[in-house]
Amino acid sequence: MSFNVLIVDDSPSMRQVIKKVIQISGFDVGELLEAGNGKEALEVLSSNWVDVILSDIHMPEMDGIEMLRRLSEEDLWKRIPVIMVSTEGREQVIEEAKRLGAKGYVKKPFNPEQIKEILMSVMGKEYERDTGQEA
Amino acid sequence: MKEILVRKLKEVTSEVLETMFYLVPEDLEGGSPRGEGEYVAEIPIEGSGTKAAIYLSFSSNLAEQMAANFLAEGEVSPPMIIDVLKEAANMVGGNLVSALDKRGKWKLGLSQVYQGVEAYGMVIGLEPICEFDVDGEILRVYATGRRGG
Numbered sequence: 001m002s003f004n005v006l007i008v009d010d011s012p013s014m015r016q017v018i019k020k021v022i023q024i025s026g027f028d029v030g031e032l033l034e035a036g037n038g039k040e041a042l043e044v045l046s047s048n049w050v051d052v053i054l055s056d057i058h059m060p061e062m063d064g065i066e067m068l069r070r071l072s073e074e075d076l077w078k079r080i081p082v083i084m085v086s087t088e089g090r091e092q093v094i095e096e097a098k099r100l101g102a103k104g105y106v107k108k109p110f111n112p113e114q115i116k117e118i119l120m121s122v123m124g125k126e127y128e129r130d131t132g133q134e135a
Numbered sequence: 136m137k138e139i140l141v142r143k144l145k146e147v148t149s150e151v152l153e154t155m156f157y158l159v160p161e162d163l164e165g166g167s168p169r170g171e172g173e174y175v176a177e178i179p180i181e182g183s184g185t186k187a188a189i190y191l192s193f194s195s196n197l198a199e200q201m202a203a204n205f206l207a208e209g210e211v212s213p214p215m216i217i218d219v220l221k222e223a224a225n226m227v228g229g230n231l232v233s234a235l236d237k238r239g240k241w242k243l244g245l246s247q248v249y250q251g252v253e254a255y256g257m258v259i260g261l262e263p264i265c266e267f268d269v270d271g272e273i274l275r276v277y278a279t280g281r282r283g284g
Contacts, residue, residue, distance in 0.1 A: 011225070013218040016206055017155075058229070058243055087229020090239050108226050109154035 002028040003051035003123060008041040008067065009085070010059040014108075018054055018085065018115065025116040027123075038067030045071075050080055052123060054115075057086035057093065065093070068100035081122045085110065137264075139235070144189070144276055145265050147230040151223060152269065157204045160267035160274060172275065174198045175254035176220040178228030179244030182236070187280035189228050190258055193220060197272035221246040227276075 005022060007015045015034050022029055033048055035041035039062040041055065053071075057064035064084060071077040083104040084097050094105055103125075104118045145162060152158045172192035180187045193201070202211035202219040211219070224246040232241045249257050263275040 011218055011222045013202070013206060013215055014222050020207060058225070060245060087226050087233065087243075089230065089233030090237065092239050108229070109151045111154055 002030040004031040004033065004049055005029060006033045006035060006041060006044055006048075006050045006053045006055075008035045008038065008053060008055035008059070008064065010036050010056065012036075014056070021112040021115045022119070025112070025119070027119065038062030038064060038070070041067055042070055045077055045080075052119070053080055053082045054085050054119075055082055057084055057088045057097065065096060065100065068097060068102060072101050081125075083118055083122060085115070140231075140278065141264050143231055143234050144227070144278070147227050147234065148191075148265070148267065148274070148276060151226045151230065152201075152267075152274075155205060155226065156201045156223070158201065158269050160269045163266040163268050163273070171255050171258060172197070172273070173250060173254060174217075174220055175249045175257045176224035176246060177249070177257060178224040178246045180228060180232060180241055181244060182241035185280055185282050187278065189224065189231065190261070190277040190279075191220070191224050191227065192254070192258055192263075192275040192277065194272045197269055197274060200270065200272070217248045217250070220248045224248075 007018050009015045019032050022032065033044050033050065035044050037059040055064045055067060064086065068082060071080065071082065078101060081103040082101060083106065084102050085106045085108060087108045089107055103122050106114050106118055149160050152160050173195040174193045176191045178189050198216050198220055199211065201223065202216040203209060205219050206215065228243050232243055258277050261277045261279065264278050265276045267274040
């Protein structure tokens with residue numbers, strides 16, 4: 001099962017690192033799309049099919065929390081699993097992200113295995129949900 | 136309070152360098168020979184009526200090494216080096232705030248990187264609050280803070 005990934009982070013170098021981690025993790029990835037903040041992410045989503053989003057929280061223009069809020073308001077987008085990848089470690093911010101629908105959280109700094117594991121976990125659940133079979 | 140800040144800064148700086156840059160910093164307890172770095176990355180922190188900032192000072196060699204390790208590339212363009220240093224400061228600041236501010240009163244600003252004379256100007260007159268030897272290169276960490284921001 002191939003899936004399209006959207007990486008949202010205001011740092012081009014961090015987007016590049018996450019892209020490489022996904023590419024070497026052995027996933028059957030279709031398109032790897034990028035956005036520099038929440039606003040750009042919504043623009044990408046309006047013209048591309050995305051299966052999973054990895055997003056930072058602290059970003060200029062539109063942060064990851066506001067992006068989650070916008071996603072939760074759109075029927076087409078609210079089912080896309082979102083994994084937060086952020087330096088933010090405060091409980092109430094992470095809880096707010098989960099309340100708005102985030103399916104996972106990876107704290108920066110991370111090691112590549114953490115990204116791989118959470119993607120496997122989240123996409124495995126999506127596969128089970130869509131097909132009724134174990135991934 | 137300063138002791139806790141210094142201890143946490145050392146912890147988060149080491150964690151960031153080891154995990155994302157594959158570099159092992161050694162704490163220079165006794166200080167290091169002077170001479171400022173070519174780059175200074177600043178991360179502003181604001182909250183509870185205080186404006187603060189953390190500054191990380193890197194030599195050119197260390198900045199290039201960090202960028203190459205982070206991106207797993209032999210050569211990294213100057214704009215990408217600056218972006219990598221911004222991200223390093225962001226990770227240090229974010230993890231420091233997460234460790235010290237459990238009630239969520241502090242907010243991170245956007246990180247900036249200064250180079251050359253501008254970098255020197257950012258830290259002139261400040262005493263580093265911790266210093267590391269990273270593969271023979273010196274990394275200095277500075278902090279400023281004032282009430283009533």
